[in-house]
Amino acid sequence: MGDESGVSNEIRVIAELQGLDKALMLFSGQVAAAAEIALKLLGASSQDLATDGWPVAVFDPARYDRADHWWCGAGIICYSGR
Amino acid sequence: MTDLAFLSISDGARLLHTKKLSPVEWTTALLDRITAYDSNYNAFLLVSAEQAIAQAKAAEAELAKGQSRGPMHGVPYAAKDNFNAKGAPTTCHSKFLRENLVHEDAFAVRKLRDAGAVLLGKLALHEFATGGPAFDLPWPPARNPWDRDLHPGGSSSGSGVAVAAGMVPAALGTDTVGSIRNPATCCGIVGMKPTYGAVSLGGVFPLSQSLDHVGPLTRSVEDNAIVFQAIAGHDPHDPTSARRDVPDCLSELRKGLKGLRIGVIEHFYTEDAQAHPEQVRGIERALDVMQRLGAEIDHVRLSPLPIWAECNRAIQRAESYTIHEKRLQQRPEDFAAVTRARFLAGAFITASSYIKAQKLRDALCWEYADATRSLDAVVTLSGFQLPCRIDDHSELARTYDQQCRLVFNVTGTPAISVPTGFSSDGIPLGMQIAGRAFAEPMVYRIAQAFADTCDFVDRRPPLSRRTPVA
Numbered sequence: 001m002g003d004e005s006g007v008s009n010e011i012r013v014i015a016e017l018q019g020l021d022k023a024l025m026l027f028s029g030q031v032a033a034a035a036e037i038a039l040k041l042l043g044a045s046s047q048d049l050a051t052d053g054w055p056v057a058v059f060d061p062a063r064y065d066r067a068d069h070w071w072c073g074a075g076i077i078c079y080s081g082r
Numbered sequence: 083m084t085d086l087a088f089l090s091i092s093d094g095a096r097l098l099h100t101k102k103l104s105p106v107e108w109t110t111a112l113l114d115r116i117t118a119y120d121s122n123y124n125a126f127l128l129v130s131a132e133q134a135i136a137q138a139k140a141a142e143a144e145l146a147k148g149q150s151r152g153p154m155h156g157v158p159y160a161a162k163d164n165f166n167a168k169g170a171p172t173t174c175h176s177k178f179l180r181e182n183l184v185h186e187d188a189f190a191v192r193k194l195r196d197a198g199a200v201l202l203g204k205l206a207l208h209e210f211a212t213g214g215p216a217f218d219l220p221w222p223p224a225r226n227p228w229d230r231d232l233h234p235g236g237s238s239s240g241s242g243v244a245v246a247a248g249m250v251p252a253a254l255g256t257d258t259v260g261s262i263r264n265p266a267t268c269c270g271i272v273g274m275k276p277t278y279g280a281v282s283l284g285g286v287f288p289l290s291q292s293l294d295h296v297g298p299l300t301r302s303v304e305d306n307a308i309v310f311q312a313i314a315g316h317d318p319h320d321p322t323s324a325r326r327d328v329p330d331c332l333s334e335l336r337k338g339l340k341g342l343r344i345g346v347i348e349h350f351y352t353e354d355a356q357a358h359p360e361q362v363r364g365i366e367r368a369l370d371v372m373q374r375l376g377a378e379i380d381h382v383r384l385s386p387l388p389i390w391a392e393c394n395r396a397i398q399r400a401e402s403y404t405i406h407e408k409r410l411q412q413r414p415e416d417f418a419a420v421t422r423a424r425f426l427a428g429a430f431i432t433a434s435s436y437i438k439a440q441k442l443r444d445a446l447c448w449e450y451a452d453a454t455r456s457l458d459a460v461v462t463l464s465g466f467q468l469p470c471r472i473d474d475h476s477e478l479a480r481t482y483d484q485q486c487r488l489v490f491n492v493t494g495t496p497a498i499s500v501p502t503g504f505s506s507d508g509i510p511l512g513m514q515i516a517g518r519a520f521a522e523p524m525v526y527r528i529a530q531a532f533a534d535t536c537d538f539v540d541r542r543p544p545l546s547r548r549t550p551v552a
Contacts, residue, residue: 019407022411022412022415033423041392060279062519
């Protein structure tokens, strides 16, 4: 269900909760398109990422230089086709 | 007679230190060139001529007394207008920040000021370092010096244009999804996105704090390494800044490729996406050259490019939204349409998606580290298409995001864009060389070895002075 601007009720509710009433009024098509893009992100690739572990580490690129790591061999996630 | 417009930092520094060239002479020549050409290319938002001359005179006086501050002493440069420079506004090319006068330098600008470099002004960008070329902003978009009808890449668009057009030998840029390497590729110059944390983000207007990087754009690899060394180092005020010594990127710059193992990530541009054949031919020629120089080339497979892109975009859009939330709520009409479209998406990314994206990033970083553990570097394309017309909105929408630069924003590892030649229409082609975390010296070494074989690096863009009627 949506209104004549093409914005679904679900997206309108989220946008209004975010305080984007003015953007909805002026740029409804852009709001709908932005929502469509955002809600699709990580759809398929996030299936295995839900865990009760610590959510996010402080990003440190040097951390990955170690050979031992938390997911090695655990089969949690590896997209590599190697 | 020396062509001051295209004088390199390394040659310029030698001339300055032997007093065969004055910083004032170099600065004045570049300011004159900016005056002559920039109305046609829009690289600069602000030219600070008086301050630049004053800085150049100060450098001249010190050099005359034999007091050297290093290789950047007396060297002109410019900064993307999301870097703070005291006494000037930081506008981010946006209506929102037109009057945003700042009183402190960004860390990188301060490092260059302390090194005696001469800041000529502030450079155009895509609004708030995202989106694309826009004509609904207070300033026009920068244009490609090789063909002003084409876009120059971005978001560090003015940085790419100013360096390629011989207005400055170096410029500072920022890179969250590829914004240093995109203009470097499109303008035929060298752009380095260093390791996350190697160069402080202090005093730079953020786009997405966990993906933002600061780095240099130059015409040569050696100049790039010189500027990187000048701006790198720990910043106690930036929580993301690494506590490491600045690496020596120059002493092994010309050690060559013999015995090095270089991986090529081909599936990004042949399977996950179809790149323009001339871009593919460019990188294939480059790989042949590297092999002839003694490198062993291996094929590397990583997760498909869309996985990397989704990870980068979910994080970037969520973090950007937190920065621009109030502006989107109160004055959405004051953004360029292309910027607003990008930022609005962040409103619909849930906390769960953001955290999952960060977890995905962690896994992808391990994957990259594992894949590159036995390699010295990897090579892949930068942009997949050639730059299109700057006013062709549908072609911009189709082609602008066809790239694999964002992969190295996800991993936070260093990646440099270097030219691989020109298309049949004379448009620059490019590729990336990427390394492991904090392996900038190796990345520069490989880039230098390749650049030394290229006969096209001295080609100059055919600038025009007259502004055509729109």
